[in-house]
Amino acid sequence: METTGDLAASVRSILESAGERGGADAVLDVDPRSVERALERAEADGRVPIIAEVKPTSPTSDGVRNDDPATLAQEMVAGGATAISVLTEPTHFGGSADALRDVRAAVDVPVLRKDFVLEEAHLDLVEADLVLLIARFVDDLAGLLAAARDRGFQVLVEVHDRAELETALEAGAEVIGVNNRDLARLEVDLETFESVAPHVPDDVTLIAESGISTPADVRRMREAGADALLVGSAIMDHAGETDGDVRANTRRLTTAETDTT
Numbered sequence: 261m262e263t264t265g266d267l268a269a270s271v272r273s274i275l276e277s278a279g280e281r282g283g284a285d286a287v288l289d290v291d292p293r294s295v296e297r298a299l300e301r302a303e304a305d306g307r308v309p310i311i312a313e314v315k316p317t318s319p320t321s322d323g324v325r326n327d328d329p330a331t332l333a334q335e336m337v338a339g340g341a342t343a344i345s346v347l348t349e350p351t352h353f354g355g356s357a358d359a360l361r362d363v364r365a366a367v368d369v370p371v372l373r374k375d376f377v378l379e380e381a382h383l384d385l386v387e388a389d390l391v392l393l394i395a396r397f398v399d400d401l402a403g404l405l406a407a408a409r410d411r412g413f414q415v416l417v418e419v420h421d422r423a424e425l426e427t428a429l430e431a432g433a434e435v436i437g438v439n440n441r442d443l444a445r446l447e448v449d450l451e452t453f454e455s456v457a458p459h460v461p462d463d464v465t466l467i468a469e470s471g472i473s474t475p476a477d478v479r480r481m482r483e484a485g486a487d488a489l490l491v492g493s494a495i496m497d498h499a500g501e502t503d504g505d506v507r508a509n510t511r512r513l514t515t516a517e518t519d520t521t
Protein backbone atom coordinates (compact mmCIF):
# COMPACT_ATOMS: atom_id res chain seq x y z
CA MET A 261 0.00 0.00 0.00
CA GLU A 262 1.22 3.48 -0.92
CA THR A 263 1.29 5.58 2.26
CA THR A 264 4.41 7.72 2.15
CA GLY A 265 4.90 8.66 -1.49
CA ASP A 266 3.61 11.59 -3.45
CA LEU A 267 0.43 12.31 -1.49
CA ALA A 268 -1.16 15.48 -0.13
CA ALA A 269 -0.86 15.84 3.66
CA SER A 270 -4.63 15.56 4.01
CA VAL A 271 -4.63 12.27 2.10
CA ARG A 272 -1.89 10.89 4.36
CA SER A 273 -4.01 11.93 7.32
CA ILE A 274 -7.11 10.25 5.78
CA LEU A 275 -5.14 7.02 5.36
CA GLU A 276 -3.84 7.16 8.93
CA SER A 277 -7.38 7.55 10.27
CA ALA A 278 -8.62 4.77 7.99
CA GLY A 279 -5.92 2.43 9.29
CA GLU A 280 -7.02 3.12 12.87
CA ARG A 281 -10.72 2.51 12.24
CA GLY A 282 -11.92 -0.95 13.15
CA GLY A 283 -14.28 -3.24 11.30
CA ALA A 284 -17.43 -4.82 12.68
CA ASP A 285 -18.27 -7.98 14.58
CA ALA A 286 -20.29 -9.71 11.86
CA VAL A 287 -19.47 -10.47 8.23
CA LEU A 288 -22.09 -8.80 6.01
CA ASP A 289 -24.35 -10.57 3.55
CA VAL A 290 -25.63 -7.90 1.14
CA ASP A 291 -28.58 -8.17 -1.24
CA PRO A 292 -27.49 -5.47 -3.72
CA ARG A 293 -29.52 -3.31 -6.09
CA SER A 294 -28.03 -3.81 -9.57
CA VAL A 295 -25.90 -0.93 -10.80
CA GLU A 296 -25.99 -2.29 -14.34
CA ARG A 297 -29.79 -2.26 -14.41
CA ALA A 298 -29.88 1.26 -12.94
CA LEU A 299 -27.57 2.44 -15.73
CA GLU A 300 -29.77 0.76 -18.35
CA ARG A 301 -32.87 2.47 -16.91
CA ALA A 302 -31.20 5.87 -17.07
CA GLU A 303 -30.11 5.38 -20.68
CA ALA A 304 -33.61 4.20 -21.64
CA ASP A 305 -35.10 7.35 -20.03
CA GLY A 306 -32.59 9.65 -21.76
CA ARG A 307 -30.97 10.66 -18.45
CA VAL A 308 -27.20 10.95 -18.22
CA PRO A 309 -26.23 8.34 -15.61
CA ILE A 310 -25.11 10.47 -12.69
CA ILE A 311 -23.99 9.03 -9.35
CA ALA A 312 -24.74 11.98 -7.09
CA GLU A 313 -22.62 12.19 -3.96
CA VAL A 314 -23.79 13.06 -0.45
CA LYS A 315 -20.57 14.79 0.57
CA PRO A 316 -20.94 16.97 3.69
CA THR A 317 -17.43 18.38 3.31
CA SER A 318 -13.93 17.41 2.14
CA PRO A 319 -10.35 18.67 2.22
CA THR A 320 -11.09 20.73 -0.92
CA SER A 321 -14.64 21.88 -0.15
CA ASP A 322 -15.50 25.54 0.44
CA GLY A 323 -17.75 24.79 3.39
CA VAL A 324 -19.81 22.19 5.22
CA ARG A 325 -23.38 21.05 4.60
CA ASN A 326 -25.15 19.55 7.58
CA ASP A 327 -28.45 18.80 5.80
CA ASP A 328 -30.15 15.48 6.47
CA PRO A 329 -28.39 12.96 4.15
CA ALA A 330 -31.61 11.06 3.34
CA THR A 331 -33.39 14.24 2.28
CA LEU A 332 -30.41 15.26 0.13
CA ALA A 333 -30.42 11.82 -1.53
CA GLN A 334 -34.17 11.98 -2.22
CA GLU A 335 -33.70 15.39 -3.86
CA MET A 336 -30.86 14.00 -5.98
CA VAL A 337 -33.05 11.10 -7.15
CA ALA A 338 -35.85 13.59 -7.92
CA GLY A 339 -33.26 15.39 -10.08
CA GLY A 340 -32.69 12.17 -12.05
CA ALA A 341 -29.70 10.62 -10.27
CA THR A 342 -29.11 7.01 -11.25
CA ALA A 343 -27.36 6.11 -8.00
CA ILE A 344 -26.23 7.83 -4.81
CA SER A 345 -22.72 7.88 -3.37
CA VAL A 346 -22.42 8.42 0.39
CA LEU A 347 -19.18 9.36 2.13
CA THR A 348 -18.78 7.25 5.27
CA GLU A 349 -15.35 8.66 6.19
CA PRO A 350 -15.98 10.67 9.39
CA THR A 351 -12.98 12.86 10.14
CA HIS A 352 -12.23 14.55 6.81
CA PHE A 353 -15.56 14.25 4.93
CA GLY A 354 -18.18 14.42 7.71
CA GLY A 355 -19.60 11.06 6.72
CA SER A 356 -20.95 8.13 8.72
CA ALA A 357 -22.33 4.62 8.43
CA ASP A 358 -25.65 5.94 9.80
CA ALA A 359 -25.87 8.42 6.94
CA LEU A 360 -25.48 5.59 4.44
CA ARG A 361 -28.07 3.42 6.24
CA ASP A 362 -30.55 6.32 6.24
CA VAL A 363 -29.94 7.09 2.57
CA ARG A 364 -30.33 3.46 1.49
CA ALA A 365 -33.61 3.23 3.37
CA ALA A 366 -34.89 6.46 1.80
CA VAL A 367 -34.19 5.80 -1.91
CA ASP A 368 -34.63 2.82 -4.21
CA VAL A 369 -31.57 3.37 -6.43
CA PRO A 370 -28.16 1.71 -5.80
CA VAL A 371 -26.02 3.32 -3.10
CA LEU A 372 -22.22 3.48 -3.25
CA ARG A 373 -20.16 3.48 -0.06
CA LYS A 374 -17.40 6.05 -0.62
CA ASP A 375 -14.61 5.51 1.88
CA PHE A 376 -11.01 4.45 2.24
CA VAL A 377 -11.41 0.70 2.68
CA LEU A 378 -7.96 -0.77 3.27
CA GLU A 379 -8.63 -4.21 4.70
CA GLU A 380 -11.29 -6.91 4.75
CA ALA A 381 -12.75 -5.99 8.16
CA HIS A 382 -13.47 -2.46 6.90
CA LEU A 383 -15.99 -3.93 4.44
CA ASP A 384 -18.33 -4.93 7.26
CA LEU A 385 -19.02 -1.42 8.60
CA VAL A 386 -22.30 -0.99 6.71
CA GLU A 387 -24.32 -2.53 3.87
CA ALA A 388 -24.23 -0.80 0.49
CA ASP A 389 -24.93 -1.86 -3.08
CA LEU A 390 -21.53 -0.86 -4.36
CA VAL A 391 -18.30 -0.37 -2.43
CA LEU A 392 -15.26 1.65 -3.49
CA LEU A 393 -11.74 0.20 -3.47
CA ILE A 394 -8.91 2.58 -4.42
CA ALA A 395 -6.28 0.61 -6.36
CA ARG A 396 -3.39 2.74 -5.11
CA PHE A 397 -4.17 2.12 -1.43
CA VAL A 398 -4.94 -1.61 -1.35
CA ASP A 399 -2.15 -4.19 -0.99
CA ASP A 400 -4.01 -7.22 -2.30
CA LEU A 401 -6.62 -5.79 -4.64
CA ALA A 402 -7.73 -9.18 -6.04
CA GLY A 403 -8.13 -10.53 -2.50
CA LEU A 404 -10.15 -7.56 -1.24
CA LEU A 405 -12.25 -7.54 -4.42
CA ALA A 406 -13.10 -11.22 -3.85
CA ALA A 407 -13.87 -10.58 -0.17
CA ALA A 408 -16.25 -7.77 -1.15
CA ARG A 409 -17.98 -9.90 -3.79
CA ASP A 410 -18.29 -12.80 -1.31
CA ARG A 411 -20.35 -10.43 0.86
CA GLY A 412 -22.58 -9.56 -2.10
CA PHE A 413 -21.15 -6.09 -2.85
CA GLN A 414 -20.65 -4.83 -6.39
CA VAL A 415 -17.22 -3.19 -6.47
CA LEU A 416 -16.04 0.08 -7.99
CA VAL A 417 -12.25 0.07 -8.34
CA GLU A 418 -10.78 3.58 -8.58
CA VAL A 419 -7.65 4.30 -10.64
CA HIS A 420 -5.81 7.45 -11.65
CA ASP A 421 -3.43 6.30 -14.40
CA ARG A 422 -2.61 3.49 -16.85
CA ALA A 423 -0.53 1.50 -14.36
CA GLU A 424 -3.35 1.48 -11.81
CA LEU A 425 -5.77 0.53 -14.59
CA GLU A 426 -3.64 -2.54 -15.37
CA THR A 427 -3.64 -3.46 -11.66
CA ALA A 428 -7.43 -3.15 -11.55
CA LEU A 429 -7.93 -5.25 -14.69
CA GLU A 430 -5.52 -7.94 -13.45
CA ALA A 431 -7.48 -8.07 -10.18
CA GLY A 432 -10.68 -8.71 -12.17
CA ALA A 433 -12.44 -5.35 -11.76
CA GLU A 434 -15.67 -5.06 -13.76
CA VAL A 435 -16.57 -1.51 -12.73
CA ILE A 436 -13.71 0.99 -12.89
CA GLY A 437 -13.67 4.67 -11.97
CA VAL A 438 -11.01 7.02 -13.26
CA ASN A 439 -10.47 9.76 -10.67
CA ASN A 440 -9.65 13.11 -12.23
CA ARG A 441 -8.41 14.33 -8.84
CA ASP A 442 -4.69 13.95 -8.37
CA LEU A 443 -4.09 12.83 -4.78
CA ALA A 444 -0.72 14.61 -4.58
CA ARG A 445 -1.94 18.16 -5.23
CA LEU A 446 -5.71 17.53 -5.01
CA GLU A 447 -6.15 19.31 -8.33
CA VAL A 448 -8.66 18.06 -10.88
CA ASP A 449 -7.96 17.67 -14.58
CA LEU A 450 -10.56 16.09 -16.87
CA GLU A 451 -7.77 15.08 -19.25
CA THR A 452 -6.94 12.33 -16.77
CA PHE A 453 -10.11 10.47 -17.71
CA GLU A 454 -9.56 11.18 -21.40
CA SER A 455 -6.06 9.71 -21.28
CA VAL A 456 -7.01 6.50 -19.43
CA ALA A 457 -10.44 5.75 -20.94
CA PRO A 458 -9.22 4.53 -24.37
CA HIS A 459 -7.34 1.71 -22.65
CA VAL A 460 -10.36 0.36 -20.76
CA PRO A 461 -11.92 -2.75 -22.33
CA ASP A 462 -15.49 -2.35 -23.66
CA ASP A 463 -16.97 -4.88 -21.26
CA VAL A 464 -15.91 -2.81 -18.23
CA THR A 465 -18.40 -0.29 -16.81
CA LEU A 466 -16.44 2.95 -16.84
CA ILE A 467 -17.09 5.85 -14.47
CA ALA A 468 -15.61 9.34 -14.63
CA GLU A 469 -14.98 10.70 -11.12
CA SER A 470 -14.32 14.17 -9.70
CA GLY A 471 -14.09 17.67 -11.09
CA ILE A 472 -17.25 17.46 -13.23
CA SER A 473 -19.07 20.75 -12.75
CA THR A 474 -21.02 21.77 -15.84
CA PRO A 475 -23.20 20.20 -18.53
CA ALA A 476 -20.28 20.76 -20.93
CA ASP A 477 -18.03 18.73 -18.60
CA VAL A 478 -20.65 15.96 -18.60
CA ARG A 479 -20.76 15.88 -22.39
CA ARG A 480 -16.97 15.90 -22.55
CA MET A 481 -16.68 12.88 -20.22
CA ARG A 482 -19.44 11.02 -22.10
CA GLU A 483 -17.71 11.67 -25.42
CA ALA A 484 -14.53 10.23 -23.90
CA GLY A 485 -16.38 7.02 -23.03
CA ALA A 486 -17.92 7.41 -19.56
CA ASP A 487 -20.84 5.06 -18.88
CA ALA A 488 -21.59 7.08 -15.72
CA LEU A 489 -20.24 10.09 -13.84
CA LEU A 490 -19.63 10.52 -10.12
CA VAL A 491 -20.34 14.09 -9.02
CA GLY A 492 -20.10 15.54 -5.52
CA SER A 493 -19.08 19.18 -5.16
CA ALA A 494 -21.04 20.62 -8.10
CA ILE A 495 -24.25 19.09 -6.74
CA MET A 496 -23.63 19.76 -3.03
CA ASP A 497 -22.53 23.36 -3.74
CA HIS A 498 -20.81 23.81 -0.37
CA ALA A 499 -20.29 27.53 -1.03
CA GLY A 500 -24.02 28.10 -1.59
CA GLU A 501 -23.68 29.57 -5.09
CA THR A 502 -26.92 27.90 -6.25
CA ASP A 503 -28.87 28.25 -2.99
CA GLY A 504 -27.92 24.66 -2.25
CA ASP A 505 -30.62 23.27 -4.52
CA VAL A 506 -29.28 19.76 -5.04
CA ARG A 507 -32.32 18.68 -7.07
CA ALA A 508 -31.77 21.46 -9.62
CA ASN A 509 -28.00 20.91 -9.60
CA THR A 510 -28.49 17.20 -10.30
CA ARG A 511 -31.07 17.84 -13.00
CA ARG A 512 -28.75 20.28 -14.80
CA LEU A 513 -26.26 17.40 -15.22
CA THR A 514 -28.68 14.50 -15.88
CA THR A 515 -30.24 16.50 -18.74
CA ALA A 516 -26.90 17.61 -20.21
CA GLU A 517 -27.33 15.52 -23.36
CA THR A 518 -30.94 16.50 -24.07
CA ASP A 519 -30.93 20.14 -22.93
CA THR A 520 -27.99 21.74 -24.75
CA THR A 521 -29.21 25.35 -24.43
Ligand SMILES: O=C(O)c1ccccc1NCC(=O)[C@H](O)[C@H](O)COP(=O)(O)O
Pocket residue numbers: 270271313315318319320321439441443446448469470471472490491492493494
Ligand atom coordinates in the same frame (compact mmCIF):
# COMPACT_ATOMS: atom_id res chain seq x y z
O1 LIG B 1 -12.90 15.74 -2.57
C1 LIG B 1 -11.83 15.89 -1.98
O2 LIG B 1 -11.47 16.99 -1.50
C2 LIG B 1 -10.91 14.73 -1.77
C3 LIG B 1 -9.68 14.95 -1.16
C4 LIG B 1 -8.82 13.89 -0.94
C5 LIG B 1 -9.17 12.62 -1.34
C6 LIG B 1 -10.39 12.39 -1.95
C7 LIG B 1 -11.25 13.43 -2.18
N1 LIG B 1 -12.49 13.23 -2.76
C8 LIG B 1 -13.09 11.96 -2.90
C9 LIG B 1 -13.81 11.78 -4.15
O3 LIG B 1 -13.54 10.82 -4.81
C10 LIG B 1 -14.85 12.76 -4.57
O4 LIG B 1 -15.67 13.05 -3.48
C11 LIG B 1 -15.75 12.31 -5.72
O5 LIG B 1 -15.03 11.78 -6.77
C12 LIG B 1 -16.56 13.52 -6.20
O6 LIG B 1 -15.67 14.54 -6.62
P1 LIG B 1 -16.19 16.03 -6.87
O7 LIG B 1 -17.34 15.97 -7.83
O8 LIG B 1 -15.01 16.75 -7.45
O9 LIG B 1 -16.60 16.56 -5.55
